[in-house]
Amino acid sequence: xDLQLAAAHxxxxxxxxxxxxxxxxxxxxxxxxGGKLExxxxxxVVLGFVHWLAFERNLKANSISGxxxxxxxxxxxxxxxxxxxxxxxxxxVIDEKRNMDAADRLQQHSKERQPxxxxxxxxxxxxxxxxxxxxxxxxxxxxxxxxLFHAACRGGGVTLQLHFEL
Numbered sequence: 001x002d003l004q005l006a007a008a009h010x011x012x013x014x015x016x017x018x019x020x021x022x023x024x025x026x027x028x029x030x031x032x033x034g035g036k037l038e039x040x041x042x043x044x045v046v047l048g049f050v051h052w053l054a055f056e057r058n059l060k061a062n063s064i065s066g067x068x069x070x071x072x073x074x075x076x077x078x079x080x081x082x083x084x085x086x087x088x089x090x091x092x093v094i095d096e097k098r099n100m101d102a103a104d105r106l107q108q109h110s111k112e113r114q115p116x117x118x119x120x121x122x123x124x125x126x127x128x129x130x131x132x133x134x135x136x137x138x139x140x141x142x143x144x145x146x147x148l149f150h151a152a153c154r155g156g157g158v159t160l161q162l163h164f165e166l
Contacts, residue, residue: 022070025053039080041071043087050090054097061098068094116149 027037029052035045046068053059053067068085075082124145128138147153 018066019070019073022067023074025049025057025067026071029053039078040075040082040084043084043090046071046085046087046090047093050093050097060101061094064094064097121145121149 023037026041026049029049030037030045032052033048041049049071050064050068053064054061059067068090072082072085075085125142128142128145131138131141
């Protein structure tokens with residue numbers, strides 16, 4: 001009993017909750033696919049679970065890895081072998097999901113931030129001319145914009161607030 005109590009205190013309450021959630025999610029997946037929870041889970045079951053989490057539940061690779069850690073801990077607690085939970089094939093699938101997540105983030109990011117073209121620079125210059133500010137401020141703003149443009153940089157690191165009056 002003392003060993004079991006010591007083992008229980010080796011993990012935080014939040015981690016225990018995530019492990020329990022992983023167990024519930026695995027049971028939910030198995031129920032939806034007509035199976036039942038039997039330890040040790042096979043590689044085929046884990047692959048199906050990973051697919052379900054990734055494409056039906058739309059979870060990211062890091063979340064899936066967390067669930068697999070919970071399933072692994074469940075095996076350890078029940079005294080079941082854990083070899084099939086992180087096989088090379090399963091690791092490859094999760095790595096590919098991680099790559100897909102990164103590609104999605106990049107694609108979403110590129111939709112939000114379009115490149116500054118010469119046409120946009122012309123519009124910016126026209127707006128700066130209309131800006132009701134000291135001529136030195138307008139010139140400084142134009143200087144910063146042209147430097148960023150020619151250096152192919154984004155202005156995120158530059159603290160510059162321009163308030164244009166249309």
